[in-house]
Amino acid sequence: MPLPFYRPRDSPLHGLHPAAKVALALGVLVASLVLTHPLYLLAVLAGTVVLAASARALRGWWGFMRLFALVALTVVAINVLASARGATVVWGGLGLGWVSVSVEGLAFGAVMAVRLFAVVSVFTVLSLTLHPDELTQLMSRFAYRSGLALSLSTRLYPVVVRDAGSIVDAQRSRGLDLDAGGRLARMRARLPVVVPLFHTSMERAVGIAEAMEARGFGSGPRTRWRAHRLEWPDWVALGSSSLLCVASVWLARVVGGTPTFYPRIDLPLGLVVLVAALLLGALVSLPAILPSRGGARHG
Amino acid sequence: MPGTADAPAVEVRGLSYWYPGANVPALDGVDLTVRRGELVLLVGRSGSGKSTLLCALDGLVPSYYGGRIRGSVTVDDVVTRGRPVGELARHVGLVFQDPELQMVMSRVDNEVAFGLESLAFPPEGIRSRVTDALSAVGLKGKETAFVSELSAGQAQRLALASVLATEPPVLALDEPTSQLDPEAADDFLARLDRERRARGVAVVLAEHRLDRCLPIADRVVVLERGRVAFDGTPQGFADGRWEGASEAVLPVLSAAFRDGAPSPLTKDAARALAAGLASKGRLRVVPRASPAPGDVLVGCRGLRFSYPDGEEVLRGVDLALRSGEVLALMGPNGAGKSTLARHLNGLLRPSTGRVEVLGQDAAGRAVSQLARDVALLTQNPGDYLFERTVAAELALTAHLRGLEGDAASAEVGAVAEELGLAEHLGAFSWDLSAGQRQRVALGALLVGAPRVLVLDEPTRGMDGGHRASLGALLRRKAASGGAVMVVTHDAELAALSADRWVVMEAGRVVAEGGPAEAFGARPHYAPVLWQATAGVPGPRPALCPSELRIIGGATR
Numbered sequence: 001m002p003l004p005f006y007r008p009r010d011s012p013l014h015g016l017h018p019a020a021k022v023a024l025a026l027g028v029l030v031a032s033l034v035l036t037h038p039l040y041l042l043a044v045l046a047g048t049v050v051l052a053a054s055a056r057a058l059r060g061w062w063g064f065m066r067l068f069a070l071v072a073l074t075v076v077a078i079n080v081l082a083s084a085r086g087a088t089v090v091w092g093g094l095g096l097g098w099v100s101v102s103v104e105g106l107a108f109g110a111v112m113a114v115r116l117f118a119v120v121s122v123f124t125v126l127s128l129t130l131h132p133d134e135l136t137q138l139m140s141r142f143a144y145r146s147g148l149a150l151s152l153s154t155r156l157y158p159v160v161v162r163d164a165g166s167i168v169d170a171q172r173s174r175g176l177d178l179d180a181g182g183r184l185a186r187m188r189a190r191l192p193v194v195v196p197l198f199h200t201s202m203e204r205a206v207g208i209a210e211a212m213e214a215r216g217f218g219s220g221p222r223t224r225w226r227a228h229r230l231e232w233p234d235w236v237a238l239g240s241s242s243l244l245c246v247a248s249v250w251l252a253r254v255v256g257g258t259p260t261f262y263p264r265i266d267l268p269l270g271l272v273v274l275v276a277a278l279l280l281g282a283l284v285s286l287p288a289i290l291p292s293r294g295g296a297r298h299g
Numbered sequence: 300m301p302g303t304a305d306a307p308a309v310e311v312r313g314l315s316y317w318y319p320g321a322n323v324p325a326l327d328g329v330d331l332t333v334r335r336g337e338l339v340l341l342v343g344r345s346g347s348g349k350s351t352l353l354c355a356l357d358g359l360v361p362s363y364y365g366g367r368i369r370g371s372v373t374v375d376d377v378v379t380r381g382r383p384v385g386e387l388a389r390h391v392g393l394v395f396q397d398p399e400l401q402m403v404m405s406r407v408d409n410e411v412a413f414g415l416e417s418l419a420f421p422p423e424g425i426r427s428r429v430t431d432a433l434s435a436v437g438l439k440g441k442e443t444a445f446v447s448e449l450s451a452g453q454a455q456r457l458a459l460a461s462v463l464a465t466e467p468p469v470l471a472l473d474e475p476t477s478q479l480d481p482e483a484a485d486d487f488l489a490r491l492d493r494e495r496r497a498r499g500v501a502v503v504l505a506e507h508r509l510d511r512c513l514p515i516a517d518r519v520v521v522l523e524r525g526r527v528a529f530d531g532t533p534q535g536f537a538d539g540r541w542e543g544a545s546e547a548v549l550p551v552l553s554a555a556f557r558d559g560a561p562s563p564l565t566k567d568a569a570r571a572l573a574a575g576l577a578s579k580g581r582l583r584v585v586p587r588a589s590p591a592p593g594d595v596l597v598g599c600r601g602l603r604f605s606y607p608d609g610e611e612v613l614r615g616v617d618l619a620l621r622s623g624e625v626l627a628l629m630g631p632n633g634a635g636k637s638t639l640a641r642h643l644n645g646l647l648r649p650s651t652g653r654v655e656v657l658g659q660d661a662a663g664r665a666v667s668q669l670a671r672d673v674a675l676l677t678q679n680p681g682d683y684l685f686e687r688t689v690a691a692e693l694a695l696t697a698h699l700r701g702l703e704g705d706a707a708s709a710e711v712g713a714v715a716e717e718l719g720l721a722e723h724l725g726a727f728s729w730d731l732s733a734g735q736r737q738r739v740a741l742g743a744l745l746v747g748a749p750r751v752l753v754l755d756e757p758t759r760g761m762d763g764g765h766r767a768s769l770g771a772l773l774r775r776k777a778a779s780g781g782a783v784m785v786v787t788h789d790a791e792l793a794a795l796s797a798d799r800w801v802v803m804e805a806g807r808v809v810a811e812g813g814p815a816e817a818f819g820a821r822p823h824y825a826p827v828l829w830q831a832t833a834g835v836p837g838p839r840p841a842l843c844p845s846e847l848r849i850i851g852g853a854t855r
Contacts, residue, residue: 006405008443132405148403155405158447163682169646170682174743175670175699195685199729203681207400214357214393215403215461216417219385225412225425 004064004124005154006131013055013125015293017230018134020237021126024051027241028122028284031248032115035280037259038267040251041114043277047284048121054288057128064124065117072116076109087263108261140224152208160201167196233290240286247283251276306376308469308501309333309356314370315525316351316360325351327525328370333501335468338492340512341505342536342548343522344762345734349505352522353471356503357391358384375468389418392462394472396760398454401461407433407449408442411461418465432464433457435494437486450632452483456490463494470495470502477507477760480632480788481823484508488515507762509550510827513537514565521548537562546844547764551791555828555844569831576849577835583848584837589798589813593622595655596751596782597643597673602652604638612638614806615652620751625773625783627793629817629824630803636786637678639803640753643784644673657750671700674749678756680740684728689720689739692728693746700747714742717772734765741772751782758789770795794826794842815839 008014013021031044052061086102132151139147171178171192178189212218230238252258255276259267311331315324326348333339343349354360358379361368372379375390395401404410411429420428433439436456441449449457455475462470472491476484492515495502506512513519519536521529529541537553538561546554552569553562563569576582597620604613612635620626620643628636641647642654645666654661656672686692693714697707715721718738723731728739737757744752752773758766766789773783773796787793793800800817802810802824810820818825825840832840832847841847 133409136404137409151405152403155402155447159399163679166677166679167682169641170677170679170740172646172666173644173670173675173677174683174696175667177665177667192685196682199684200679200681204400207395207397208403210359210363211393211395211401212403212417213363213384214359214388214391215414216385216388216465217403217413219383219388219417219419221419222416223419223422223425225416225422225429227422 004060004127005158007057007060007128008131009056009129010292011055011057011129012233012287012290012292013051013129015233016129016237016287016290017228017234018130018138019230020234020241020287021130021134022138023238023241024287025122025126027244029119030245031280031284032118034248034252035115036111036252037273037277038111038114039269039273039277040248040280041111041118043281044284045114045118045121047281048118048125050281050285050288052121052125052128054285055125055129057125060128061121061124065121068117068120072113072120075116076113079112080105080109086261104261104263104265107265111261137224137226140222144222156204159204160197163200164193164197167193167200170196231293233287233293236290237287240283244280244283247276247280251280307332308335308337308375309503310371310373311352311355312371312373314352314355314372315368316355317367318351319365321366324525326355329522329525329527331520331527331530333469333503335501336495336499337517338495338502338504338515340509340516340519340533340536341503341522342509342519343505344547344764345760346732347522348525349522350473351525353393353473353503353505355379356469356471357393358382358387359393385417388414388467389465390467391469391471392465392467394455394458394462394470394475396474396477398449398451398458398478401458402446402454405446406442407438407444407446407457410446410457411464414461414465420465428464432460435463436460436490450483452479452486455479455483455487459487459491459494463498466498466500468500470500472502472504474505474507474760476511481790482631484511488512491515507760509548509763510552510566513550533564534561537564545764547762547767549763551827551844552831555831555841555847556849557844563831566827566831569828570834573832573835581850582832582835583850584832584835584839584841584846585848586838586842586846590623590777592624593780595619595658596622597654597656597784599639599642599649599654600652602639602642602654603650604635604642604647605650612806613642613649616803616806616808618801618808620782620784622750622780622782623777624798625777625785625796626799626801627797628784628786628801628803629788629790629793629821630809633805634803635806636803637755640675640755640784640786643751643753644675645669646675667699670749671747672749673751673753674744676741676744676752676754676757678759680733680737681729683740683743684736687727688725689715689728689731689742690724692739692743693724696743696746700749702747710746710748714746717745718742719768733760734762737761745776748779748781750780751784752776753784753786755786756788757785758787758792766792767795790824790826791843793824794829800824814842 028044028048035041052058080101086104088103089100090103091101132154136147136151176192311329314326314329316326317324329352341349351360355372356374362384377390379387402410403413408429411432412425415425415428436459438456438460476487479487488511504512513533516533519533520527529536537550539549556562556572563572573582599616599618602613602616605611616639630636642649645661656669661669684692686695690711693711694707697710702710715724718741720738720742728736757769770792776783800814801808802817802821810817818829826842829840829842
């Protein structure tokens with residue numbers, strides 16, 4: 001699967017302080033978990049698409065979302081089939097008690113899908129715009145080692161994929177047929193790939209640890225050569241993310257606009273809901289209109 | 300702690316070291332002194348203790364590896380015993396063999412800054428140090444590039460910049476050019492030499508490619524089984540002035556002119572010496588016999604290949620590999636050599652054009668079938684190894700090639716014997732050294748005697764002795780009616796084994812034929828001795844020391 005890796009661009013989002021980028025993603029995560037109204041969730045999702053577009057990363061974003069759609073649809077389908085609480089049953093299943101498809105179940109599944117898409121969408125935008133070194137340097141404030149582990153694994157992921165490819169080539173060159181036989185045979189046939197991959201990766205890990213130590217890693221307190229301050233656009237992004245969290249909780253708990261799906265759909269609509277949805281979408285996409293400050297600043 | 304000006308940069312006294320669980324010491328009473336600003340070339344066969352000694356300088360041995368140690372190491376006036384590696388990093392900068400294994404960050408400038416940050420350099424001074432170090436190695440302008448986008452040569456220069464930036468008084472480099480093509484290797488060494496002179500740092504450089512390094516060395520130290528066998532001038536080393544000196548550890552030029560005057564240290568000196576000997580009629584080149592060309596075993600015609608992203612890597616290649624011959628395929632990185640090799644056994648299929656194996660179109664045959672006739676050794680020998688023992692690894696290939704029972708055991712035994720693996724048959728391949736593993740992988744391909752053997756860069760990190768044995772093995776394979784194609788940057792391996800050269804550039808064959816044709820068109824693929832004897836009268840210059848005859852014996 002082509003994971004969404006950082007792509008350098010000159011955009012408002014790329015130029016944000018890494019803390020602001022992470023806050024943005026967390027804001028959308030909270031909003032998506034708290035909100036249940038489909039209109040609100042659609043607005044949040046739309047906001048993340050605006051962000052992707054403003055980061056000039058729509059192509060990479062779509063490449064990953066398209067693949068993710070399959071995963072999401074499977075999750076939703078299982079949920080729809082396994083939930084028997086809907087009143088308007090449209091398909092009773094093959095006499096199996098627990099399988100039934102209802103209009104309510106389908107509607108709930110659709111809302112689940114939108115929620116899932118909103119979350120995945122914003123984290124895709126995050127990983128397309130957050131340089132792995134920014135993450136390391138952000139984490140270095142409180143957990144340098146974890147940050148470094150995370151950034152090293154992003155760096156090494158393509159290397160391991162390449163290793164696996166070259167091992168498959170090597171074993172086939174020797175005459176092994178890795179795809180022959182039944183399932184058990186195929187599992188066994190993976191050993192010639194798994195064993196060399198494991199040992200290669202272990203040796204690489206030991207080698208990198210050795211090189212890091214030789215360069216003074218872990219010798220004591222570190223310094224940071226890029227101590228970026230938060231500037232006003234970063235504060236705006238942090239503010240809009242916080243406001244998004246507060247507004248979501250307020251909309252879900254206080255104002256209402258909370259639909260119910262079972263046993264029958266009850267979807268509150270009206271001007272208030274419409275305006276609230278527009279505001280949510282605007283909050284999410286606000287960073288798109290910030291000035292761009294010359295690409296990623298790397299912590 | 301700054302060292303006093305006249306104290307040596309490195310002082311090793313009576314150093315012995317045993318890896319955990321080892322009975323034989325990796326280092327056995329080593330004494331070594333390196334003065335400030337001096338470049339010491341550390342020479343020795345694989346497993347002689349070179350890497351161990353380098354790791355002992357900055358404390359990785361013993362604090363990272365464990366094991367027992369005796370004796371003392373003093374670097375920059377600091378006694379290393381009991382000090383953490385991280386602290387010693389201020390005094391010793393280490394550059395390893397594989398650039399990929401030493402990169403930590405994703406961006407070039409952050410990578411250089413990593414060491415400075417780890418050693419807590421003041422943040423305000425880091426930027427200028429990063430800039431200086433990157434310009435010193437010719438990577439200015441690459442600050443924001445991804446480390447993964449660099450070529451091997453650039454990555455190794457980045458590794459050098461990363462240690463130069465912290466300005467340690469001692470640099471220790473472990474075969475830094477072994478993964479680089481000849482041009483990148485020369486460039487790396489030239490920059491290393493310039494920077495160490497400009498900065499006055501002491502350098503300990505472990506290398507196998509000696510002809511390349513000798514001209515920049517101030518002194519040479521030879522390790523044999525963990526002991527110092529020789530410690531003296533480059534001239535004394537080149538002349539082989541120690542007991543047990545063998546061609547396996549000598550530079551090619553020394554091996555070639557051992558019967559002449561003092562050994563030449565540079566190509567120019569060798570050329571002058573050869574010209575002098577030739578003018579007195581005392582130098583003769585006796586080319587080794589080339590076999591009569593046999594049948595075409597593998598051929599391709601009009602081969603074109605593009606990757607799915609549209610990049611055309613092969614642009615119409617014609618090639619015929621005949622029985623009895625060893626063919627050397629050379630050319631810069633990215634020329635399409637490995638891609639071509641992967642077409643010969645069907646791992647890749649041509650976009651247009653045709654590949655024939657033993658007279659049959661390869662298009663209709665699976666890789667597992669083609670592999671019986673064409674064995675391909677890819678660049679990482681570890682990729683082949685997964686069985687519990689070396690014997691099982693070889694037996695598996697025997698089984699895949701249809702050998703069972705006594706016939707299989709006999710074949711496994713014979714191949715193990717030929718590769719010097721007989722004593723390791725019960726070992727787990729991953730417990731063996733890199734060189735031994737490579738022979739296991741080669742063995743796993745040679746079992747069942749496939750007609751065609753294709754090797755991709757088989758001599759990376761290999762010492763002169765093992766290179767000579769590999770060259771001999773390839774000759775034997777060809778002489779037994781097989782055919783060998785070796786994809787290599789190593790002009791010396793080609794010189795030892797090849798009958799025919801093919802040079803590729805940008806997906807096309809640009810030179811082909813015997814050495815005279817190939818090197819006439821592309822002189823920088825010629826081995827060092829060929830370049831040194833180019834003006835000598837005779838059928839052609841010499842490829843390797845065994846082709847050179849000096850008449851009248853030593854004049855020393």
